[in-house]
Amino acid sequence: MRLHILSIFPKLFENFFSVSLIGKAVEKKIIEVEITDIRQFAEAPHYHVDDYPYGGGPGMIMKPEPLSAAIKYAKQRLPNARVILLSASGQKMTQQRAQELARETELLLICGRYEGVDQRVIDLYVDEELSIGDVIMMGGEVPAMALIESVCRLLPDVIGNSDSLTEESFSQRGDGLTLLEWPQYTRPEVFNGREVPEVLLSGDHGRIRAWRLEQALNKTLITRPDLIKKPC
């Protein structure tokens, strides 16, 4: 998958793309990344990328000219890219959307800053606005990283054990339920006086499966009852 990111703070991505599984995916060329500084398309001598909002109000808005020039440049590099603006007012990102985006070959991610982006740029160039949740971040860079992690971990050979991708929160189960993950434990058997549940040490895989399903159902009912849907 080819990624192109537009940001006024490209440095924020330096570590992100060089460590952990994302770093390995870059090394293995499973993902190819280009990051463009929107400011390089702003006018000298001041290189402003923001301006005051028409109609008044607090904060600044990303100016259309540098951002649209940066988008045009990125679209020349990735002609088939789906153009996504990270935006608090976009559709909420979900595991299902991550799975769909993992089937794209090229993504162009636009990171907003200030109070956001001039609407005309959105109308002209953006295919989709995505939010990482009902919360306001300072900019689109961290939301873009969240999107990239959620999508790239689904690409073949990024995660060592692909079973991890089917047995986790939000994954679609064979029985049609969408559940959160059950509680997980590792060694030691006793930690600060707390023991690992006996069933997990039993070696009885039928009992372990039943216990995990019960725990997952309980957790989902308590913290995310909206996820419990009737099987189709």
Ligand SMILES: C[S@@+](CC[C@H](N)C(=O)[O-])C[C@H]1O[C@@H](n2cnc3c(N)ncnc32)[C@H](O)[C@@H]1O
């Ligand atoms: C301070 S925010 C602007 C918030 C905007 N004034 C609003 O009320 O929706 C600056 C930038 O951060 C990014 N951003 C903030 N929250 C986000 C979220 N929940 N999901 C995705 N991007 C977000 C967007 O790119 C946005 O343009």
